[in-house]
Amino acid sequence: MGPHEGLLHLKEYDIKDSNVEQIGNDIDHRVKYASAATEPAWDDGIVGKEVGLFIWRIEDFIVVGWPNDKAGEFHEGDSYIILHSYKVGEGEHQKLQHEIYFWLGSKTTQDEAGTAAYKTVELDEFLKGATQHREIQQAPSDAFLTLFPQLKILGGGVKSGFTHVEEAAPQGVTTLLRIFKLSTAIMVVEVELTWKSLDDGDVFVLDSGQKIWVWQGGSCSPMEKAKAAQVVHEMTLAKHIDVEVISQLESRSQILVGLLGGQDVQQRHFQCARPVSSIRAKRPSKLLRFSDASGSLLLDVVKDGQSIKQHDLESKNVFLLDIAGSVWVWKGKQASQGEKATWLRAAQMYIKQLQDFPDSYFTPLASVTEGSESSAFLRAVEVS
Known part of the structure; x- marks a missing residue:
């Protein structure tokens, strides 16, 4: 050569x-470390000193802590920083190792994405060395997927006030979730409110406002069905409404297709590319x-x-x-x-x-x- x-x-x-x-x-390095050391988000005496999973969201250029009970739940309009601290080695050779992920939602703003990247470098300085990962919503790495038993990606974001309903959505319908297995994790992703979002291989949960429908694709897995049941349980804790589970193989499944604007659709098989892929x-x-x-x-x-x-x-x-x-x-x-x-x-x-x-x-x-x-x-x- x-x-x-x-x-x-x-x-x-x-x-x-x-x-x-x-x-x-x-x-x-001294300038960056001095700046990082005064960042309230991780200057708490715990970050960088203890094992655990720490998550922050970028809100108007500010790093804001994300609630522990929402770990694994992200909004497509936002950017996040995730720190995973764990121990490696044994005995006196044991040490704390850090991996930082900055996760970019598919509809995050350029400012939020840039802030997440910048603050990731700053956190690296604060920790005095870490592995840094850039994660894209549409194609998470296997390492990122292993951090969460399930990943839930919802519409909206901090800029939109978590508005999930599209203007053209069928009347009364509020949310459509697609549930599927991806590598090591179960994904729960909010998708477009249309019958064209349906797929034979996955489970869908539709909140019609007055009732929750669970549509089980003809070739979905038992694991996906079980996760859908858990998602519906969480939804009914927040509001007590009726739930109906229907299989795609049942004639009654056409009701859900109709609720999603497909009243005249006669097709028996549905195919839609998954919004997230490994x-x-x-x-x-x-x-x-x-x-x-x-x-x-x-x-x-x-x-x-x-x-x-x-x-x-x-x-x-x-x-x-x-x-x-x-x-x-x-x-x-x-x-x-x-x-x-x-x-x-x-x-x-x-x-x-x-x-x-x-x-x-x-x-x-x-x-x-x-x-x-x-x-x-x-x-x-x-x-x-």
């Missing part, structure tokens, strides 16, 4: 023009090295289609690994501060250049630091 072959020029980043020479040096684009493994030596940030292709191992990673560099449907950035301890600081923007630019894979935008992104690699990263490298 020639000296300039395999180089991806990310012209959006010019180190000199962007004035990031001081990013990541000792002064920069399917990853199958791309060849790729290893790239960051370099800002020229003044602009470049990505140098080191391996393309070959197996990637830990010994391929060098302490003096930052590497991007495209493996197992995810993109990881590994930051060597001796890498330049500019290379470490621009990991997220560089990873996003790499994703944008994957034109042959239209769903690449949903690829999970994460960064790890040498010596503090997460178990998910180590598993990904092992099987690459």
Whole structure:
């Protein structure tokens, strides 16, 4: 390979023009840590010192604690930060390890998404090192899914006042939830109020205002049925109304189709793509090295289609690994501060250049630091 072959020029980043020479040096770290240490959201004497799951939502640029009883419940119009702190090692070698996820709803604002990303970096400074993950609502990573026994994604958000009803919704109908198994989690997702949202393979819960209907798709699983029963139980605790469970195989199931505007629909089978997917684009493994030596940030292709191992990673560099449907950035301890600081923007630019894979935008992104690699990263490298 020639000296300039395999180089991806990310012209959006010019180190000199962007004035990031001081990013990541000792002064920069002290300034960021001082700011992070005064953030009320995690300056409580518990965050960073105890194991647990901590969740915050971004509200008008402010990090606001999310109630414990709503863990796993998110709104598509919002952005959230989730911290998972757990212990690794044994005895005197045991230590607390942290993974930070910033979750972006499909309808979150750019300001909220940017604030979540910025505050994630700040929380990383506060914790003095953590694995960072960017999560997209439509395609959560397996690591994120394992944090919750169920994920509930509702419409609305802080900006909309949690308004769930669409203007064109059938009269009297308020909410339609789709329930399905995704990887290790059961998903409960609010979907569009139309019969076109129905699918033979899943369970749907319709709140018509006066009655709750449970529509069981002809090929849904017992697990999905059980989760629907739990969801309905929670709904009836809030308001005592009648519940009717019907199977798609029953003629009476047409009533629900009619309530969703399909009074004249005669079809017996329904198919609608799931709003959340764990399917990853199958791309060849790729290893790239960051370099800002020229003044602009470049990505140098080191391996393309070959197996990637830990010994391929060098302490003096930052590497991007495209493996197992995810993109990881590994930051060597001796890498330049500019290379470490621009990991997220560089990873996003790499994703944008994957034109042959239209769903690449949903690829999970994460960064790890040498010596503090997460178990998910180590598993990904092992099987690459």
